[in-house]
Amino acid sequence: MNTTTSSEIQKLVSAEEWQLRVDLAACYRLVALHGWSDLVFTHISARVPGPEHHFLINPYGLMFDEITASSLIKVDQDCNKLITSPYPVNPAGFVIHSAVHAARPDIQCVLHTHTRAGIAVSAQKNGVLPISQQSTFVLASLAYHDYEGVAFRDEEKPRLQADMGEANFLMLRNHGLLTVGKTIADAFLSMYTFENACQIQIAAQAGGGELTHVDPRIVEGVGHALKVQTGGLGGAFVWPALIRKLDRVDPSYKQ
Numbered sequence: 001m002n003t004t005t006s007s008e009i010q011k012l013v014s015a016e017e018w019q020l021r022v023d024l025a026a027c028y029r030l031v032a033l034h035g036w037s038d039l040v041f042t043h044i045s046a047r048v049p050g051p052e053h054h055f056l057i058n059p060y061g062l063m064f065d066e067i068t069a070s071s072l073i074k075v076d077q078d079c080n081k082l083i084t085s086p087y088p089v090n091p092a093g094f095v096i097h098s099a100v101h102a103a104r105p106d107i108q109c110v111l112h113t114h115t116r117a118g119i120a121v122s123a124q125k126n127g128v129l130p131i132s133q134q135s136t137f138v139l140a141s142l143a144y145h146d147y148e149g150v151a152f153r154d155e156e157k158p159r160l161q162a163d164m165g166e167a168n169f170l171m172l173r174n175h176g177l178l179t180v181g182k183t184i185a186d187a188f189l190s191m192y193t194f195e196n197a198c199q200i201q202i203a204a205q206a207g208g209g210e211l212t213h214v215d216p217r218i219v220e221g222v223g224h225a226l227k228v229q230t231g232g233l234g235g236a237f238v239w240p241a242l243i244r245k246l247d248r249v250d251p252s253y254k255q
Contacts, residue, residue, distance in 0.1 A: 005070065006068070006069065006070040006255045008070075009021075009069070009070040009083070010070075012083060013074075014049075016049050017048050017049065018069065020046055020048065020049070020056065020184075021056060021069035021070070021072050022069045022253070022254050023046075023184045023185075024044060024046045024056050024069075024072060024109075024184055025067050025068050025069045025071075025072060025253040025254070026184075026242075026243060026246055026253050027044050027109075027111070027184050027187075027188050028044055028058060028064045028065075028067040028253070029064065029065055029067065029246055029249075029250070029253045030188060030242055030246060031044065031064055031111075031113070031188075031191075032063070032064035032065040033065075033246070033249065034192070034195075035115075036113045036115050036191070036195060037063070037064040037065075037113075038113070038114040038115075039063065040058075040060060040061055040062060040063060040064075041090075041114060042093070042112050042113050042114050042176070043057055043058055043090065043093035043094075043096075043097060043110075043112055044057075044058065044109065044110070044111045044112070044184075044187075045057045045093075045097040045101065045109065045110045046108055046109045046110075046184055047101055047107075047108050047109075048074065052076070053076060053077040053101075053102075054074055054075070054076055054077075054082060055074070055075055055076075055077075055097070055098070055101060056072045056073070056074055057072065057073055057075060057089055057093065057094065057097065058072065058073070058093075059071050059072070059073050059085055059086075059087030059088075059089075060087055060088045060089055060090040060093070061087050061088070062087065065250075067253065068252060068253055068254070068255040069253065069254055069255060070255060071085075071087075073085045073087065073089055075089055075094070077098060077101075077102070079091070079094045079098070091152045092150050092151045092152040093112070095151050095152055095153070095154060095156065095157065096110075096112060096151050096160065096178070097110045097112070098157075099156075099157035099160050099161055100160070100161070100164065100170075100178070100180060102157075102161070103161035103164065104164075104166075104180060106182065107180040107181060107182055107187075108181065108182055108183055108184065108187075109180065109181050109183065109184045109186070109187035109188075110178065110179075110180050110187065111178065111179050111180075111181075111187040111188065111190075111191045112172075112176060112177070112178045113176050113177050113178075113191065113195070114175070114176040115176065115177065115195055115198070117195065117198040117199040117201075117202050118171075118176050118177040118194070118195060118198045119174070119175065119176050120198065120202050121171070121197075121198040121201055121202065122171050122172060122173050122174055122175060122176060122177070123173070123174050127142075127144060127171055128142060128171065128197060128198070128201065129201055129211065129213065130213045130214040130216070130219060131200070131201060131204055131211050131212065131213060131214065132196075132197060132200045132201070132204075132214075133214075134193050134196045134197040134200060135197040135200070135201065135214070136214055136218055136219045136222045137193050137197075137222055138169050138193060138194050138197045139219050139222075140219055140220075140222045140223060141166075141167050141168040141169055142167055142169045142170075142171065143163055143164050143165055143167035143169070143170050143171070144163065144170070144171050144173060145159070145160050145163040145164065145170060145171070145172050145173065146163075146173045147172065147173045147174040147175050168180055168181070168190055169190060169194055177191065177194050177195065177198070179191045179194055181234075181235060182234075183234075183235055183236065184235075185234070185235030185236050185238070185239035185242075186234050186235035186236075187235070188235060188239070188242070189234065189235035189238060189239075190235075
């Protein structure tokens with residue numbers, strides 16, 4: 001699968017970058033395990049530590065359950081590959097991710113999906129409704145970006161950046177879901193919550209009954225509630241358990 005082996009990549013990168021590669025590969029596998037992947041057509045990116053604007057992203061053409069730490073592609077802000085790979089980088093994926101990373105130096109990871117429930121809610125005029133506990137976590141930091149076609153034009157970047165602002169959840173209208181995090185674990189936990197909020201909303205609407213809305217005051221205080229629920233650790237609280245589960249299923253992501 002790779003022209004450069006795991007041991008060769010480890011010699012070329014810092015220990016910190018290698019751990020980031022392992023975590024990002026794990027995230028890809030977890031997204032596949034949860035059924036959120038769209039063949040090879042979505043992306044998760046991570047900023048490499050250091051002063052350079054370097055990022056890790058998936059090799060375009062591999063399924064998410066094939067991705068390993070050594071197969072991830074390292075690129076600069078202009079999408080130039082910095083380590084040899086036989087695979088390309090998806091231009092549309094890089095436009096979205098590079099735009100978010102450029103505007104948000106506070107985040108390390110950007111996670112984007114095309115799930116059925118996510119797209120279904122993104123197509124609804126009112127977007128995410130305050131009808132579940134999960135939705136309150138999303139609504140506390142949610143932004144929307146209108147669909148402009150397949151995102152391969154750099155001219156869309158400023159509009160996407162302006163729409164997102166400081167939000168941690170972004171609904172791409174008629175397209176899908178996007179989350180960001182200070183760590184890969186944070187971005188994953190946010191996507192887990194976002195996806196569940198959308199699945200619950202579609203299921204509730206399918207029931208046909210009148211929906212009750214959560215009191216807006218609860219949404220305002222949800223930040224404190226989330227800290228209490230995770231002991232102030234955010235995604236780091238659940239990440240070790242997710243890694244243990246993944247190791248039981250298939251530990252090859254570490255290669």
